[in-house]
Amino acid sequence: MVEEILARLVAFPSVVGTPNGPITNWIADYCRSHGAEIHVLPGPEGDRANLFASLGPVDVPGYVLSGHSDVVPADEDGWSADPFTLRAEGERLYGRGTTDMKGFLAAALAALPVLAARPLKRPIHLAFSYDEEAGCRGVPHMIAALPKLCAEPLGVIVGEPSGLQPVLAHKGKASVRLDVTGRSGHSSRPDQGLNAIHAMVGVLADAVALGKDLASGPFDPRFTPPYSTLQVGIVSGGRALNVIPERSSAEIELRAIAGADPRALLEPIRNRLTALEAEGFGTGWQELAAYPALALAPDSALAALMGELSGQAPCEAVSYGTEAGLFQAAGHDAIICGPGDIARAHRPDEFITRGELNACLSMILALAERCQA
Structure with a gap:
């Protein structure tokens, strides 16, 4: 049954940043058919x-x-077949989102008929978000509504691919777009224009310098690398070599160790950008994504429970980010534990194995047994 559900989920091209009504409505109807109480939260x-x-x-x-129902686009080269049609080859099940993270959603949905038949004394909730791949943009609205939807949870299990090993921590992240607007003109008269690229270079030089400073600490040995990091990922601007560029933009991201606020760490760069206005430039600062770090105590009840249910000792930390940090920031204990390998995500011929799916289903059913006690 879990494979059939995964096939249905993969068939929805629920690419991040696009309408998700079809997949959300299908999941809602499926859950209702098994007696679940449903809230669709636009x-x-x-x-x-x-x-x-x-x-x-x-x-x-x-x-x-x-979990999240959105996936990254599947327009990269290297797919052996239609990425939105589940394809089985031996133990492997190929398709966009199989690992990240419709495999976890399929296991949770496959467990519903069993859960509905059991006398649960404690509830199990499914929280499926949108636009996680755009920087966890959807889940904050659901977290804000949580007090009206259920009693304070004992724990939130975020099913991002971790090989079903519980993960206690990840870095926080903030990514931003910087824009500089100057004044165009002929390159032979730079004195009559305002070169937006030259101005942006100064801001980016400060950003690179900040990245080097972050490498000097503070440190958290749970992470690799064990310090906060900054990267300039995209730079654009200019129309022709003999035209003074009137516009320039750049996108940067900062990943912060637990205990550091990625937004706050970026403030010196924002101040440097804004200072250009005194020179006649226009500036823009747009936050693209932001989420806090996750840091669950190793001796927490949730860590102990997931160690028992998964049969694996918790991993101290991973380098990728998830919605778990947002749940924790809202006061809910959260942990990462899901099927598949993150190294397969966002790549052609993404896959999950039948064994991984079934192991995840077994883990969720074991959780349900605890909720009967």
């Missing part, structure tokens, strides 16, 4: 929604299984 975009489903008494503390 986001401010108007064409996307989070989904929250519950089995068991919602006024009692329980557990949240958290």
Whole structure:
């Protein structure tokens, strides 16, 4: 059954930043058919929604299984077949989102008929978000609504691919777009224009310098590298070599160790950008994505539970980010534990194995047994 559900989910081309009504409505109908209490929570975009489903008494503390239904685009070269049609070859199941992270969603949905038949004393909730791949843009709206949807959860299990090994921590992130607007003119008279690229170079030089300073600490040995990092990823500007460029833009990201605020660390760069206005330039600062770090205590009840259910000792930290940090920032204990390998995500011929799917399903059913006690 889990493979059939995964095939249905993969068939929805729920690419980040696009309307997600078809996949959300299908999941909602499926959950209703198994007696779950459903809340479809539209986001401010108007064409996307989070989904929250519950089995068991919602006024009692329980557990949240958290995942996202969006996927990255599948327009890269290297796919052996249609990325939105599940393809089986031996143990491998290929398709966009199989690992990141419709495999986890499929396992959670496949567990619903069993959960519905059991006398749960503690609820199990499904929290499926949108636009996670754009920097966790959808889930904050669902987290804000959580107090009206259920009692305070005992824990949130974010099913990002971790080989079903519980993960206690990840870095936080903030990414921003910088824009500089100058004044165009002929390159032979630079004195009559304002070169936006030259101005941007100064800002980016400060950003690179900040990245080097971050490498000097503070340190957190759980991470690789063990310090906060900054990268300039995209730079653009100019129309022709003999034209003074009137516009320039750049995108940078900062990944911060636990205990550091990535937004705050970027403030010197924002101040440097804004200072250009005194020279006659126009400036723009747009936050593209931001989420806090995750840092669950190793001796927490949730860490112990997931170690028992997964059969693996918790991993201290991973380098990728998830929605778990946002749940924790809102006061909910959160941990990462999902099927598949993150190294397969965002690549052609993404796949998950049948064994990984079934192991995840077994873990969720084991959680349900605990909720009967």
